[in-house]
Amino acid sequence: MAEIPTNLTANPPVNAEPVEMLLNMGPQHPSTHGVFRMVLWVDGEKIVDVEPHIGYLHRGSEKLCEGEQYHQVITLFDRLDYVANFNNELVYCQAVEKLMGLEVPERAEYVRVILCELNRIASHLLYVGTIGLDAGAMTPTMFAFRGRERIQSVFEAVSGARMMHNYFRIGGIKEDLPDNFEQLIAELLPLLREDVEESDRILTFNEIFLTRLKDVGTISAEEAIDFGFTGPCLRGCGIEYDVRKAQPYSIYDRFDFDIPIGLDGDCWDRHWVRVREMYESLKIIEQALEQMPGGEVVSSLGRRLIRPPAGEVYMRAENPRGEIGVHLISNGTDRPYRLKVRPPSFCNLSAIRRLLTDSWIADSVVILGSLDIVLGEVDR
């Protein structure tokens, strides 16, 4: 059997005639994680240039927000990053609360944190499954989806829906946790830890996986900051930046957790950061369950119409994909005057041209997968 060449990044022979070919990838390609289209100019197996096309999932969410009342906008935020619904609801609710100067009941804050961290694990498990598929591994997908399914059935018991929850409210949450929640979560957590460990064990240090991901899609810390990277993509470059620590919102300052960082900023580092983050989220959930007080969870506003005072506010939070920001302008009516979302996926995706140029076609799928984009958020 012929030796597999290891120096795949070497330049093509000098005397070879460069022939450029146009390769259209997407929007219906299964590895673009949604309806994302890339036009690749390729020279043999090498990518010369990339032109990303977005907007296939554009629903005009920001404009729609201007026509909806404040309590109805939560349903639109569910559909932005449709893998991490609770995290999206949280940042919007916090923006309005900040504008109104509203106090959230203590228990509601804990419920929110527990659900958000569970959602972060669910999102990262989905990522682990899809990066496995992108790198050619089928088994981790099955394991990861099993874990995600368990989280989602708990979500269903709590909020009534597996994905589009509409459970957080401005100033609180919709209703208290179900009576059997303690039993549900006590059953879930050991199984979940097992699932996370299993997907970690089968994939992270697998030789084939390492070969596919190590030193692929490398980006330096300076460049990552210039592109506006946040979240695991930035931490993969070795920068210890997490909104939960840098500017603690909600009650994140009460928990003891670490920020995992990578070294080189390649695909594997981004993967490793996400896997470690799942363990950290489990730590936060355990602490939150211990500290959780009793009491009221419903907003002090009751069912009154929400009319924040005129003014503007910017609120940011740590999504599984990075820093999500909400810029909300109110003119004192019952509907937002303008609402701008800073989506982490969109900013992370902006580096796709820099990452893909001069890489191999076979690596393009892995690089895109390691950015972990959600098109609902990119296009809005």
Added chain:
Amino acid sequence: MLNSVKGMMLTLASTFQGLRKPVTREYPKAPTPVQPRFMGFPALTWDNDVGEPFCTGCMVCIRNCPTQCMSASMMDNPLQQEGQSHRRKIVDYFEINLNRCILCGICVEVCNFDAIVMSHEHEMSTYERNGDRVALPALLEIGQKYQRETNWIPPTVLAKAKKDAEDATKAAEEAKAETAAAVQEAD
């Protein structure tokens, strides 16, 4: 070559380590159970005591719906004129376009009469484009099915019972404290 074998051994080992019962269900053949709080399509409830819908057609759910998927109208209640019901107005016409509905549950939250519920109904594909525009009789039917299956009690009744019980325990405690104080004083 060796690396590939090592990777495959890892997968194989993990597969045997993970040998357990399958968690998948053969969904269309074996229906998956839903949680008690599951939010399926909205439906209207039936007041069994009087024999009429709870809904008065007040339109508060319609005004609060983010997707404008409902429409309704009200009429004078004939049963009230006969003295059987306390509702002066009653729903005349109600339609929900379930294709537009996003199952957010806002309508249930804003309803003042416990008239609308998120039922457990969720498999409602039809062949016609407008096949999921459901009118009042069908909505009441789904609602009654939900009421039967879950032994539904109106939320306001539940809340009142809970408040009464709390008040009772509070009063009992106060009375107990008073007697204790009286006993102490007597001593």
